[in-house]
Each structure stands twice: as structure tokens, then as C-alpha cells.
């Protein structure tokens with residue numbers, strides 16, 4: 056199996072942290088997004104959506120989308136379980152992970168891609184060059200502020216995002232909070248539950264991934 060990564064990018068970081076938590080190392084190829092390596096025809100054969108991460112299996116199957124990559128890795132390397140063990144936990148983890156992706160991760164991407172000069176004409180990832188809409192950058196930032204509030208409230212009564220155990224939802228939320236930091240959006244001093252959790256996430260060895 057081979058992992059197509061791009062070290063500075065947040066989406067493949069979700070998979071890197073997932074792998075680090077499972078103490079799995081895969082042969083890895085760095086895809087130079089800045090140089091447009093993902094827009095070349097060879098890469099389109101691996102992933103028609105032209106994004107990283109991608110997992111290439113030994114039989115040639117390719118799996119893109121961070122969540123789908125993690126789903127596959129969980130089946131192959133079940134321990135420690137990061138997608139839950141029992142029906143209820145699996146559903147709650149999937150619920151929180153999905154909300155963190157939609158309300159947090161995609162809001163951060165919306166804010167960054169619609170405001171960064173180097174991303175002009177690249178407001179959405181993938182093969183189509185969409186123009187930036189500055190109002191979406193502002194909306195993304197305000198969605199992120201709300202996301203921080205939601206996380207802080209949740210973490211007031213739960214050790215981890217989806218419940219009493221660490222899961223993929225923590226990975227998605229953690230990558231998102233650090234991604235928001237690129238735009239100088241950080242938790243407020245009075246969001247003490249979010250700050251407590253963030254410190255715990257940063258102390259995990261996987262945070263270096």
C-alpha cells in the first residue's frame with residue numbers, strides 16, 4: 056500500500072495522524088500541490104478529483120477522501136479503534152466527525168481559499184479553477200468562530216469530542232483548529248474546555264504528524 060501525501064496540507068494530515076495513532080508507517084510519496092503535481096494527467100489516474108490524500112492498494116485500487124482512507128485503514132489495522140467499537144459509539148463518532156468536517160474543516164478551507172492571494176482561481180480544490188469570493192472568506196471565519204464555541208461547549212461535558220475515548224472526531228477537530236490558526240483564528244482565553252482539550256491533543260505524539 057502507498058500513501059500520497061503533501062506534508063503542509065491539512066487533509067492528508069488527518070490520515071497522517073490516524074496512521075501515527077495506529078503506529079503504522081506506509082511507503083509515502085509527497086505530491087507537490089504548489090507546483091500543481093496533482094493537476095497532471097498521471098495524478099488524475101490515481102484520483103479524478105485531484106486531491107490528496109490518496110491510498111493506493113497493492114491491487115491498484117485507489118482510495119481518496121480522508122474519511123474513506125481512514126475507514127479502510129481501520130479495517131486493516133483495527134487497534135487502537137478510532138472509529139468506535141459498539142454500534143452506538145460508531146454512530147456518535149461518525150456524527151461528530153462529520154459535523155467537525157462540515158462546520159469546521161470546510162469553513163477553514165472556505166476562509167483560506169477565498170482570501171489567499173496564491174489561491175486566486177483555485178477557490179475550490181480539484182480540476183476546475185473557481186474564482187475567489189471574498190464574502191465567503193468572511194463567512195468561513197465567522198463559521199469557524201461558531202465552531203470553536205460548539206467545541207468548547209461540547210468539551211465542557213465530554214473528555215473527547217465524541218465521548219469518553221479518543222477518536223477520529225478528535226483528529227478532524229484538532230487538524231481544523233490548527234488549520235484555523237493559519238488565519239490567526241485561535242480559541243479565546245475563556246474557552247477553557249477547548250483549550251484543555253487542545254493542550255491534550257498537542258501532547259499526543261501523533262500531533263507531530
Ligand SMILES: N[C@@H](CCC(=O)N[C@@H](CS)C(=O)NCC(=O)O)C(=O)O
Pocket residue numbers: 064065066067088093105106107108119120121122177179180181182
Ligand atoms: N474532501 C477531501 C478534500 C481533500 C483536499 O481538499 N485536499 C487538498 C489539500 S488539503 C488538495 O488536495 N488540494 C488540491 C487543490 O488545491 O487543488 C478529503 O477529505 O480528502
